Amino acid sequence: MIAWYQNESLTTIARQLVCISAVVGALAGPGLSEELNCRWFIPATGTTVPVRCDDANPHIAAPIPQEGQPGKALLGLTVVPLTQDLKDAYGIDKTVNGVLVTQVDLNSEAEERGMTRGDVILQTNQEAVSSPEDLARSLDTAAKDGRKAISLLLSTSRGQIQHVSLSL
8 A cells, every 4th residue: 555655646645536536426325426516437337326416626627507609718817707696606706707717727827826726817918808808908919018917906716906027
């Protein structure tokens, strides 16, 4: 057992434990299935099993109710327009407006600065952002003006207001 831990990364071990718990969850019966709202496909067995969907890793994208539009990738972030459905799904206050961060690239500057899935970008360089295109235009304008960074005003996934500066 000790040799197994020494040869495996913690990420690999965590994935193996999740698979094991998914299989155990599948064997536990239909009562457990009602309590769980996510499913994993296990290629080795060709089955889909219910698993508990904890929000332990905010960098992994959750299923997102979308209206047929993919997210826009900018600055190591994937952002989508913030709709009422998304506000409900992420528990965001109804008065918040901006663009929703649905994914943060690992090892990006945004991830290093603490940005996570569920953050809402409210403003860039003190200008309101209401769509991914607004964010892209703001980035283009800042680059054309010779700026090396852009300031973002966020409503974090924890409900706090925060300023973050990211390099262009």
